[in-house]
Amino acid sequence: xADNTQRNNIKLxxxxxxxxxxxxxxxxxxxLEHKRRGKKVFGWLCTYSPEEIMHAADILPxxxxxxSQETELDEGNAYLYVNNCSFSRSCLxxxxxxxxxxxxxxxxxxxxxxxxxLFDLWRNYIGTPFHHVLTVPRKYTEKAHAxxxxxxxxxxxxxxxxxxxxxxxxxxxxxxxLYNESRKLLRELSDFRxxxxxxxxxxxxxxxxxxxxxxPKEIFNQWLKSLLEEISASGNSHxxxxxxxxxxxxxxxxxxxxxxxxxxxxxVTDELCTSTRYWGDPVLxxxxxxxxxxxxxxxxxxxxxxxxxxxxxxxxRIIDFALDFKVDGVISQIIRYCVPYCHDLPLLTKRLxxxxxxTLALDVEYGTPGSGQIQTRVQAFLEMxxxxxx
Amino acid sequence: MTSAEQGNSKIxxxxxxxxxxxxxxxxxxxxxKSEAMYYQMLINYFTxxxxxxxxxxxxxxxxxFFPAELIYxxxxxxxxxxxxxxxxxxFTGECSDILAAGAELGLAYEICTPHRGLAGAFALGxxxxxDVMLWSNMVCDNTAKSGELIMEICNCPGFFIDHPFKDSExxxxxxxxxxxDMVHFLEEKSGRKMDWDKLSEIVAxxxxxxxxxxxxxxxxxxxxxxxxxxxFLELVSSDYLFPGQxxxxxxxxxxxxxxxxxxKEGKGAVSNERFRLMTLFLPPMHLxxxxxxISQEYGAVSVVEPFFTYWGEGRLDPTKPLxxxxxxxxxIPEMRMYGPMDERALNSIxxxxxxYKVDGAIYYAxxxxxxxxxxxxxxxxxxxxxxxxxxTLDCDVVDPTATSEEEMGDKLEQFFELxxxx
Numbered sequence: 001x002a003d004n005t006q007r008n009n010i011k012l013x014x015x016x017x018x019x020x021x022x023x024x025x026x027x028x029x030x031x032l033e034h035k036r037r038g039k040k041v042f043g044w045l046c047t048y049s050p051e052e053i054m055h056a057a058d059i060l061p062x063x064x065x066x067x068s069q070e071t072e073l074d075e076g077n078a079y080l081y082v083n084n085c086s087f088s089r090s091c092l093x094x095x096x097x098x099x100x101x102x103x104x105x106x107x108x109x110x111x112x113x114x115x116x117x118l119f120d121l122w123r124n125y126i127g128t129p130f131h132h133v134l135t136v137p138r139k140y141t142e143k144a145h146a147x148x149x150x151x152x153x154x155x156x157x158x159x160x161x162x163x164x165x166x167x168x169x170x171x172x173x174x175x176x177x178l179y180n181e182s183r184k185l186l187r188e189l190s191d192f193r194x195x196x197x198x199x200x201x202x203x204x205x206x207x208x209x210x211x212x213x214x215x216p217k218e219i220f221n222q223w224l225k226s227l228l229e230e231i232s233a234s235g236n237s238h239x240x241x242x243x244x245x246x247x248x249x250x251x252x253x254x255x256x257x258x259x260x261x262x263x264x265x266x267x268v269t270d271e272l273c274t275s276t277r278y279w280g281d282p283v284l285x286x287x288x289x290x291x292x293x294x295x296x297x298x299x300x301x302x303x304x305x306x307x308x309x310x311x312x313x314x315x316x317r318i319i320d321f322a323l324d325f326k327v328d329g330v331i332s333q334i335i336r337y338c339v340p341y342c343h344d345l346p347l348l349t350k351r352l353x354x355x356x357x358x359t360l361a362l363d364v365e366y367g368t369p370g371s372g373q374i375q376t377r378v379q380a381f382l383e384m385x386x387x388x389x390x
Numbered sequence: 391m392t393s394a395e396q397g398n399s400k401i402x403x404x405x406x407x408x409x410x411x412x413x414x415x416x417x418x419x420x421x422x423k424s425e426a427m428y429y430q431m432l433i434n435y436f437t438x439x440x441x442x443x444x445x446x447x448x449x450x451x452x453x454x455f456f457p458a459e460l461i462y463x464x465x466x467x468x469x470x471x472x473x474x475x476x477x478x479x480x481f482t483g484e485c486s487d488i489l490a491a492g493a494e495l496g497l498a499y500e501i502c503t504p505h506r507g508l509a510g511a512f513a514l515g516x517x518x519x520x521d522v523m524l525w526s527n528m529v530c531d532n533t534a535k536s537g538e539l540i541m542e543i544c545n546c547p548g549f550f551i552d553h554p555f556k557d558s559e560x561x562x563x564x565x566x567x568x569x570x571d572m573v574h575f576l577e578e579k580s581g582r583k584m585d586w587d588k589l590s591e592i593v594a595x596x597x598x599x600x601x602x603x604x605x606x607x608x609x610x611x612x613x614x615x616x617x618x619x620x621x622f623l624e625l626v627s628s629d630y631l632f633p634g635q636x637x638x639x640x641x642x643x644x645x646x647x648x649x650x651x652x653x654k655e656g657k658g659a660v661s662n663e664r665f666r667l668m669t670l671f672l673p674p675m676h677l678x679x680x681x682x683x684i685s686q687e688y689g690a691v692s693v694v695e696p697f698f699t700y701w702g703e704g705r706l707d708p709t710k711p712l713x714x715x716x717x718x719x720x721x722i723p724e725m726r727m728y729g730p731m732d733e734r735a736l737n738s739i740x741x742x743x744x745x746y747k748v749d750g751a752i753y754y755a756x757x758x759x760x761x762x763x764x765x766x767x768x769x770x771x772x773x774x775x776x777x778x779x780x781x782t783l784d785c786d787v788v789d790p791t792a793t794s795e796e797e798m799g800d801k802l803e804q805f806f807e808l809x810x811x812x
Contacts, residue, residue, distance in 0.1 A: 081755070081763035110555030113531045117764035120731035124768055133730055135555040138527060138534065147554065147564045307531065309550045311538055337500045337760055343535035346496030347542065363498065
């Protein structure tokens, strides 16, 4: 059996709406509509950029990514050099080609070398009117939280100066509520995948998430509610040879996940910054001095990127997810030159092994559909997992 | 051989090589006294490390751009992990073994050789086991991520200093807080107390050390320039290994006087200075002698290295020792590569090119260094705007298999021809 077994699964119509958004990336209809109404669109480069602040300023925050497939990177290579990850080069490629010409602002963070240099080159070579880069501490200490809060406040002030109006606490409250609702719904979607035979695949989930980055959350939440209802009513179920958790670098190509699932690997959870790490934790207003403080605390405490210290915080979260979703194995896909994740791999593999969870490590390029050598290695890994289970 | 014995044998190899180089150089008719002092400093540094266990010293391993002033002030023995690893590799020819050991640990080839090898060197026992591992995120993801694996390999505790990205009063205070926490950590682990008076003395000397490098740089503006092409590495090492140490002051005072005398006599580092060069980043260590030979042959000499010797503005205040150590972290030349690459950073290379009357720049593009290579286009455009051509040389700072003498020689020759035609 090579493919996922789908027992009389019915078509999920709401998924097509998300797919339509993705098919028009980066100039999605929702985004163009926002611009037509005279409103601003900002691009953010990393999950440590607080979206709620932009949203509270009536800005549509969208995630800057490359195409979710392998692309020519001639200009990206010329400006960023080939030893920067292909994700950064893909983003820059699109920027240099004018695909992000509609942006009114770009927000980044000092998260990794690739991200900070992408921001540097974007600021120097692409004429986006507003730029802001946040210092993002690498620790979770109270001092680190105080520094990040200061940074978030500086960002808000910079934005207010640019826009010429104040971003009120009331507006922040509304944005927090909206984004928390998104997170809650995405968690519900994820929870379906805990089932022994999940009603939605990993690739389909990625399609939903891709759309979430490029459309207003107000509409996204409505559509996602419809999808959740549709899934509940569908009775759909997917089974496979082994339950897989996907970890590692940024990933937006659903074809990559599909290539695993086609071979019978049921991708039930992940720790990707385009998925679980994106919706991870809600903004908690209880106990916070202000909505801004609640936002800054959430973004620094969220399911961490490999950049953070100590790494065990990330490792423990991964293990918790792996156990919660009853995974048989972990597939690590690391984009070449994604150094923080490369560094973590030896320690993380050891930690997972101690839990009895095998890891397959794949070196990939951003946008790869997961064909050829990757398929061969995934196939062998699934066979090993099956044998282990017996 | 136990791993401790192996580590000691490698440190002994460094000491032997430094002694040999020192003796050979002293035999030359125009030997610099400062150069002999420099090698003696290295010998002393590694001898102290070699004897640390026997002397009951506390060894603190640390990564590059780490505030080693604090280690000295607590009377511990510092071990600059990158420098020690790569001097070992250079003098014992064991580069491939060290890199292979890093790969065996599961570190991918995308991780730069300096840091892949670091873990490999600890795993092989090439470096002595430290009592603590200290590291920071200055100046890239590799430094930020290297410490935890080393802690696990060496089974030792460690402390990570989170260096903020931008330069503001708030961020400097955060860095001071990080250093305070590290001092508490070291006090707890070593049972020693920070000697704040000693730290003040170190800071006072560090201030003088920076001033001396600035004075040396001023002398290097002379035409012909008095300091040889690869000499800047001595300036870099004097900060890496001996921040605020009396021997570093003595060395720099001597060097300054030698260069001042040379300038007075109109004596250049090369017999016929034809091309004044800006060096961007580090040339391959194994090609240093070859590059020095090329420099003499073509009359091409490095006069400024914006990211290694061109210190930022400011003075250190011994009455505020910890704040000054934090301030220094923002003044070190490499800091321009760490923070946002804005006009301030780009203007500094333009200023350097103008002040030092640079004819061309050589960009050593280390294949493993992401945060530097991403600036090739930006720096090239910036320098080309003021009519300074830039040669980019793909290389690896420590791996001799990446670049050959012949390849590098050909490219340099072509570049010098281009400069000549201008």
